[in-house]
Amino acid sequence: MRPKLSVSELSPRRVVITGIGLITPYAAGREASWQKLLTGQSATCLLDDLSRQLNRPIAGGVIPDRQLSSTSLSDQIPLQREPSITLALNATAEAIQDAGLDMDQLPRETAGCVIGSSKGGMAGFAQMAELPRMPPEQAAQVPTAFWQQCFPSAASQSVAAHYDLQGAALSTVSACATGFSSIMRAADLIREGVCETVFAGSADASLLPAVIGSFQRMGVLATDFPSPESACRPYDRKRNGFVVGEGAGILVLESLEQALKRNAVPYAEWLTGSLGSDSTHLMQFDPTAQSLSRLISSTLNRSQVTPAEIDYINLHGTGTQINDLYETRAIQNALGSASSKIRCSSLKGGMGHLLGAAGSVELGFTLLAMRDNLVPPTVNLENPDPECTLNYTPLKPVPQEIKTALKLSFGFGGHLVAGLIRKWDPSL
Structure with missing residues (x-):
C-alpha cells in the first residue's frame, strides 16, 4: 500500500x-x-x-x-x-x-x-x-x-x-x-x-x-x-x-x-530531468560514451543524489550491439564502483521497442516497481555479453526496495534524456 x-x-x-x-x-x-x-x-x-x-x-x-x-x-x-x-x-x-x-x-x-x-x-x-x-x-x-x-x-x-x-x-x-x-x-x-x-x-x-x-x-x-x-x-x-x-x-x-x-496518494516525486545529445551518427553513439556519462553525472548533481542512493536504473537497452555497450560504459563512467551494485533492467526484450512511446511506458513500469518493491527483469538475457557487466536482472524479477530510480532514454539522431524519481515519502 x-x-x-x-x-x-x-x-x-x-x-x-x-x-x-x-x-x-x-x-x-x-x-x-x-x-x-x-x-x-x-x-x-x-x-x-x-x-x-x-x-x-x-x-x-x-x-x-x-x-x-x-x-x-x-x-x-x-x-x-x-x-x-x-x-x-x-x-x-x-x-x-x-x-x-x-x-x-x-x-x-x-x-x-x-x-x-x-x-x-x-x-x-x-x-x-x-x-x-x-x-x-x-x-x-x-x-x-x-x-x-x-x-x-x-x-x-x-x-x-x-x-x-x-x-x-x-x-x-x-x-x-x-x-x-x-x-x-x-x-x-x-x-x-x-x-x-x-x-x-x-x-x-x-x-x-x-x-x-x-x-x-x-x-x-x-x-x-x-x-x-x-x-x-x-x-x-x-x-x-x-x-x-x-x-x-x-x-x-x-x-x-x-x-x-485533494488527499491524493502519489507514486513518486519527480526530482529532476536533464537533456543532452550525442550526434556522432544517426543510429550510433560515441563509443567512449562521454556525452551520456556527463548527462548522468549532471542529473545526479542537480538533485544532490549520490550514486549510492540509486536503487534501480531503468535502461534504454535496445538490444543493438553498439548502443547496449555505450549505455553500460556511460553508467560505469558516471557512477564508478557503485554501478556494479545497482540493479538495472531493460524492458524491450519482452514487449519490443515502443519507439516514441518507449520512455513513458518504461517510466510507468518503473513507478510500479517502486510501489511493489520488485525489480522487473531483462527478458531474453540468457548469455550475458562479457563486456556488459552491470547487474541487468536477467529473466526473473527480484524483490528489492526501490526508493530512488534513474531512468534513461535515447533517440536516433543523438537525443539523450536522464531523469530521477523518488518513492513518495510524506515525511520528506
Missing part, C-alpha cells in the same frame, strides 16, 4: 506523479501489463503481414486488442482514426481514474497535457494515400481536417479537446526519447507555475511497411532469431537488434500542493 499524504511544509513547486495509464503488447491496461511483465515472458510475436510484404521474418509487439487503436471515423467512410490518438485517449482515461481525479472539479485553466509522438500519425499518412482511389461520393464525406491527425501534435490536441483542457497543450518530438522528454517537459510546466495538473507521456503505432522497411534498411532490426519471442536480447552476447512494438503510456503529474489538497 502507498502511504497516505500528511500535511507538511511544502517546498515550492514540487512535482508528484499520481496516476498511470498503460497500453502495451502485454495487455491493454496498467496492472495486467505489469503482472505479465513480471512473468519474464516475452509478448513479441511474428508479424505475418509485414513478413510477407518485406520478404523476411519480422517480429513485433502488438497490443492484444487491436480495437483499442482502430476506431472508425464513420460507417460510411472506410477510414480509421489515427491509432496513436486512440491509444493516447485510452491510456489517459486509465491514468485519470488511477489518480482519482474528479474531472468535474478539476480547474481546466491550470490543466494541460504534453503528449508526444516520434513521427506523427503514420497510419494516417498511409490512409491519405488511398484517398485518390476512393469513389468520389465517399471521398467527399472525408472531413477536411482528416489530414491533421498526421501531425505529431495530434494526440496532444485530441486529449486537450476531449477533456477541455485550457492549460498548455504541447507535443515533444525527440525520436525514441519522446516519451520521457514529454514527462520532463510536463514537470517543468508545473514547476514554472504554468500548470497544476499535466497529463504527460506518449503513444506510438508504427507497425507499418514504410516504418519497418526503413528500420530494416538501417540494419537495426533483430534478425535470424530462433523464435519471435526471443528476437530482442538486450545485453546478451547474441543480440543483433530490436523489434518494434506499439502502445501508450500516460502519467498524471501534479503540483504537490494540489495533490495534498
Whole structure:
C-alpha cells in the first residue's frame, strides 16, 4: 500500500506523479501489463503481414486488442482514426481514474497535457494515400481536417479537446526519447507555475511497411532469431537488434500542493530531468560514451543524489550491439564502483521497442516497481555479453526496495534524456 499524504511544509513547486495509464503488447491496461511483465515472458510475436510484404521474418509487439487503436471515423467512410490518438485517449482515461481525479472539479485553466509522438500519425499518412482511389461520393464525406491527425501534435490536441483542457497543450518530438522528454517537459510546466495538473507521456503505432522497411534498411532490426519471442536480447552476447512494438503510456503529474489538497496518494516525486545529445551518427553513439556519462553525472548533481542512493536504473537497452555497450560504459563512467551494485533492467526484450512511446511506458513500469518493491527483469538475457557487466536482472524479477530510480532514454539522431524519481515519502 502507498502511504497516505500528511500535511507538511511544502517546498515550492514540487512535482508528484499520481496516476498511470498503460497500453502495451502485454495487455491493454496498467496492472495486467505489469503482472505479465513480471512473468519474464516475452509478448513479441511474428508479424505475418509485414513478413510477407518485406520478404523476411519480422517480429513485433502488438497490443492484444487491436480495437483499442482502430476506431472508425464513420460507417460510411472506410477510414480509421489515427491509432496513436486512440491509444493516447485510452491510456489517459486509465491514468485519470488511477489518480482519482474528479474531472468535474478539476480547474481546466491550470490543466494541460504534453503528449508526444516520434513521427506523427503514420497510419494516417498511409490512409491519405488511398484517398485518390476512393469513389468520389465517399471521398467527399472525408472531413477536411482528416489530414491533421498526421501531425505529431495530434494526440496532444485530441486529449486537450476531449477533456477541455485550457492549460498548455504541447507535443515533444525527440525520436525514441519522446516519451520521457514529454514527462520532463510536463514537470517543468508545473514547476514554472504554468500548470497544476499535466497529463504527460506518449503513444506510438508504427507497425507499418514504410516504418519497418526503413528500420530494416538501417540494419537495426533483430534478425535470424530462433523464435519471435526471443528476437530482442538486450545485453546478451547474441543480440543483433530490436523489434518494434506499439502502445501508450500516460502519467498524471501534479503540483504537490494540489495533490495534498485533494488527499491524493502519489507514486513518486519527480526530482529532476536533464537533456543532452550525442550526434556522432544517426543510429550510433560515441563509443567512449562521454556525452551520456556527463548527462548522468549532471542529473545526479542537480538533485544532490549520490550514486549510492540509486536503487534501480531503468535502461534504454535496445538490444543493438553498439548502443547496449555505450549505455553500460556511460553508467560505469558516471557512477564508478557503485554501478556494479545497482540493479538495472531493460524492458524491450519482452514487449519490443515502443519507439516514441518507449520512455513513458518504461517510466510507468518503473513507478510500479517502486510501489511493489520488485525489480522487473531483462527478458531474453540468457548469455550475458562479457563486456556488459552491470547487474541487468536477467529473466526473473527480484524483490528489492526501490526508493530512488534513474531512468534513461535515447533517440536516433543523438537525443539523450536522464531523469530521477523518488518513492513518495510524506515525511520528506
